[in-house]
Amino acid sequence: MYAPPVQRLITELSKLPGIGNRTAQRLAFHILRASQEDGAALAQAVIEVKEKIGLCEVCFNLTDEPRCRICADPRRDHGVICVVEEPSDVIPMERMHEYDGVYHVLGGALSPIEGVDPEDLKIAELLARVAADEPTRVREVVLATNPTTTGEATALHIAEELRERAPDVTVTRLASGLPVGSDLEYADEVTLGKAFAGRRAV
Numbered sequence: 675m676y677a678p679p680v681q682r683l684i685t686e687l688s689k690l691p692g693i694g695n696r697t698a699q700r701l702a703f704h705i706l707r708a709s710q711e712d713g714a715a716l717a718q719a720v721i722e723v724k725e726k727i728g729l730c731e732v733c734f735n736l737t738d739e740p741r742c743r744i745c746a747d748p749r750r751d752h753g754v755i756c757v758v759e760e761p762s763d764v765i766p767m768e769r770m771h772e773y774d775g776v777y778h779v780l781g782g783a784l785s786p787i788e789g790v791d792p793e794d795l796k797i798a799e800l801l802a803r804v805a806a807d808e809p810t811r812v813r814e815v816v817l818a819t820n821p822t823t824t825g826e827a828t829a830l831h832i833a834e835e836l837r838e839r840a841p842d843v844t845v846t847r848l849a850s851g852l853p854v855g856s857d858l859e860y861a862d863e864v865t866l867g868k869a870f871a872g873r874r875a876v
């Protein structure tokens with residue numbers, strides 16, 4: 675129906691989450707109407723993130739440096755590690771302005787059904803960080819995985835591992851109050867702030 679380059683653009687856009695075929699067509703026509711500069715800027719921005727953005731060598735958050743800004747910041751409390759599933763989960767935690775510790779991004783949640791095992795996540799790296807005592811001795815690990823079945827299973831697994839290997843470290847879980855089955859990413863600051871303030875030892 676369309677010239678092959680247009681069809682290719684529609685196909686690529688429709689791979690994005692939440693973008694159906696009709697929205698992809700609408701976006702493609704928007705891009706076709708846009709100026710040469712705007713079109714090139716969009717394409718360049720996509721190329722640049724893929725080239726320049728990688729994972730922080732400490733916490734596995736997204737960064738354009740070897741270490742992310744949070745890990746590199748000496749004013750942050752490196753004795754508290756907040757464990758989240760995805761880099762996008764760091765944003766709501768930062769937005770609530772109550773947390774001054776550092777993070778550890780697992781890269782997903784345990785899911786036997788989808789074949790996600792502990793080795794597929796950055797769990798060993800977390801345990802190594804806690805054991806390393808560098809640059810500060812870790813006092814607390816806050817498990818902020820999503821309030822979903824897989825997020826709960828992941829929190830439970832990590833809590834058990836930590837209890838065994840680092841019994842001196844306090845392990846806490848965000849309080850309930852977060853909508854069950856939802857993603858941290860979509861929690862508002864007030865709800866998340868309450869869940870953080872009310873975190874309990876597990």
Ligand SMILES: [Zn+2]
Pocket residue numbers: 730731732733734735741742743744745746
């Ligand atoms: Zn980092």
